[in-house]
Amino acid sequence: MYDFESFQSCDTDDKKLENESVNQGIVENPVTFHCGQCNTVWADSRGICGEATSINSLICLEVTPDVTINSGREWSPDGLFSACVYNTLQCAGCLCLMGVILYSTPQHLSALRNLFLLKKDKMYCYIFSTGQTVKASTLNFNVTPVGERVSELRQLIQETESHLSDVSAVMDDTRANEATSSVQSTS
Ligand SMILES: [Zn+2]
Structure with a gap:
């Protein structure tokens, strides 16, 4: 117990x-x-x-x-x-x-x-x-009141996650562009 x-x-x-x-x-x-x-x-x-x-x-x-x-x-x-x-x-x-x-x-x-x-x-x-x-x-x-601090931290985590997905979207775009330009340059 x-x-x-x-x-x-x-x-x-x-x-x-x-x-x-x-x-x-x-x-x-x-x-x-x-x-x-x-x-x-x-x-x-x-x-x-x-x-x-x-x-x-x-x-x-x-x-x-x-x-x-x-x-x-x-x-x-x-x-x-x-x-x-x-x-x-x-x-x-x-x-x-x-x-x-x-x-x-x-x-x-x-x-x-x-x-x-x-x-x-x-x-x-x-x-x-x-x-x-x-x-x-x-x-x-x-x-600080716990509830406040918890919601603050949870919001921060959410923001960080959405920034990360923005960053990965940009990286995907960049990769797609690179792929296109490499296709163009070799053609
Ligand atoms: Zn220990």
Whole structure:
């Protein structure tokens, strides 16, 4: 059975950063997120879209290939994720279970569906600007409303995809023209 207990609290001895602007300065700059047990990189700040404080987790659109999505769908009959269907996430380095992807949820968790939810108390952050490592539980990543950030990122992905299809259309045209001109030059 999956250990949902550790989703519930952020009960470390770490002091939260008291200065909000220090926190802001850190979380808005490049940070990588690592396994607290084996140092494997799980994600970086580009893939983070916020924090779900109610389940003590970071919300990510993207994780590294070192986060394994376990294939069996599971169902939780009670507790924090009562009536949810989910897949567990596992660290490829040390095999610890470190998060979930929720698929089917009650309404109050619907904003978190299909996103990677990584337990904060299982990870630490490497801060590029200062070269420091700190426990993720000492930082607050809830900098923008999650819904906004998610739709922003999804829009960005869509735009990038449409640019890519434009580029490939142009390349197809170019190739077609080249083919035509080479036919013309050899005739
Ligand atoms: Zn690990």
